[in-house]
Amino acid sequence: MPELPEVETVRLGLRPVLEHHRFLSVKTRRGDLRIPFPPRFAARLEGRRVNRLWRRAKYLVAELDSGESLIIHLGMSGSMSVYAEGRDRKVGTYYYDAARADAGAGAGKHDHVVMETDAPARIVFTDQRRFGLMTLVDTAQLADHPLFKDIGPEPLADDFGAGLLGRALRGKKTSIKAALLDQRVIAGLGNIYACEALFRARLSPRRLAKNLTAGQRAALVRAIKTVLREAIDAGGSSLRDHRRVDGGLGNFQHRFAVYDREGASCGRTCGGTVRRVVQNGRSTFYCPRCQK
DNA sequence: GAATTAACCTGATCGC
DNA sequence: TGCGATCAGGTTAATT
Numbered sequence: 001m002p003e004l005p006e007v008e009t010v011r012l013g014l015r016p017v018l019e020h021h022r023f024l025s026v027k028t029r030r031g032d033l034r035i036p037f038p039p040r041f042a043a044r045l046e047g048r049r050v051n052r053l054w055r056r057a058k059y060l061v062a063e064l065d066s067g068e069s070l071i072i073h074l075g076m077s078g079s080m081s082v083y084a085e086g087r088d089r090k091v092g093t094y095y096y097d098a099a100r101a102d103a104g105a106g107a108g109k110h111d112h113v114v115m116e117t118d119a120p121a122r123i124v125f126t127d128q129r130r131f132g133l134m135t136l137v138d139t140a141q142l143a144d145h146p147l148f149k150d151i152g153p154e155p156l157a158d159d160f161g162a163g164l165l166g167r168a169l170r171g172k173k174t175s176i177k178a179a180l181l182d183q184r185v186i187a188g189l190g191n192i193y194a195c196e197a198l199f200r201a202r203l204s205p206r207r208l209a210k211n212l213t214a215g216q217r218a219a220l221v222r223a224i225k226t227v228l229r230e231a232i233d234a235g236g237s238s239l240r241d242h243r244r245v246d247g248g249l250g251n252f253q254h255r256f257a258v259y260d261r262e263g264a265s266c267g268r269t270c271g272g273t274v275r276r277v278v279q280n281g282r283s284t285f286y287c288p289r290c291q292k
Numbered sequence: 293g294a295a296t297t298a299a300c301c302t303g304a305t306c307g308c
Numbered sequence: 309t310g311c312g313a314t315c316a317g318g319t320t321a322a323t324t
Contacts, residue, residue: 002317002318003317003318006317034318034319034320058318058319073318073319074317074318075317075318075319076316076317076318076319077316077317077318129316129318131318131319132318133319181318183318183319190317190318191316191317191318192317193317237317239316239317240316240317241316241317242317259317283315283316
């Protein structure tokens with residue numbers, strides 16, 4: 001499910017109830033997600049204050065006042081829901097519906113972690129496929145941690161440009177589509193935004209990564225940045241699982257040019273038809289007429 | 293070492 | 309209505 005824009009949408013929603021707040025209680029309702037919870041997971045969170053909530057690739061990082069950081073990944077189907085404890089309480093820039101904050105919130109079959117903070121708010125992590133994870137890492141060791149050490153550049157960072165992308169793609173013998181999905185090449189892109197960015201850059205997903213010209217790399221960088229920014233502004237894309245923390249849907253799925261549009265006519269005037277092919281086991285959607 | 297495939301898990305959908 | 313096959317936004321161990 002969640003690619004960079006969806007994770008960023010979740011971060012913006014969680015921030016008012018997490019950043020500068022303390023965990024009052026944390027409950028895990030099973031022993032593991034994709035990986036086991038670390039020893040004393042709940043005890044290491046309870047009473048701790050979140051100094052900062054940031055994002056790296058598709059990971060959320062809550063920096064604690066204990067020197068540890070809570071790492072969250074939503075996998076394919078993970079979502080975070082926020083429930084207020086007070087009626088019509090305004091938390092940051094978000095209003096939460098008090099009716100949703102009943103005792104049953106967090107008791108669903110796939111609700112795996114329930115956290116209470118002093119915002120006050122209840123935060124529920126739900127993930128039916130359990131490809132997500134939560135763990136704790138020493139903040140000082142974060143950059144060297146196995147989950148983080150090989151992650152490539154952040155596409156929305158100011159210094160991400162054609163030069164950085166060129167270095168990342170140098171010598172890559174795989175397709176540009178597969179390269180964009182490789183988190184070591186670029187952080188945060190998934191199947192949707194890789195397809196959409198290639199469409200905007202008018203580049204065929206089947207082109208070899210190492211063969212892009214400087215001009216094509218520059219066009220691809222622009223396409224990646226604009227599609228990600230537009231998606232974040234729209235609250236991400238909701239296909240089946242992605243929800244904003246208040247339960248609302250993202251809107252960007254209505255703006256897909258090619259993703260999941262096999263057989264539809266290309267939105268450009270080229271007269272082409274969107275095609276689906278499988279690359280590295282994943283569906284790729286593109287217009288063979290105007291993506292070269 | 294790089295690239296590709298298979299596996300992890302659950303649920304929705306489609307064709308028969 | 310039921311059943312099996314297929315597919316899904318991600319990551320990574322195993323294999324080529």
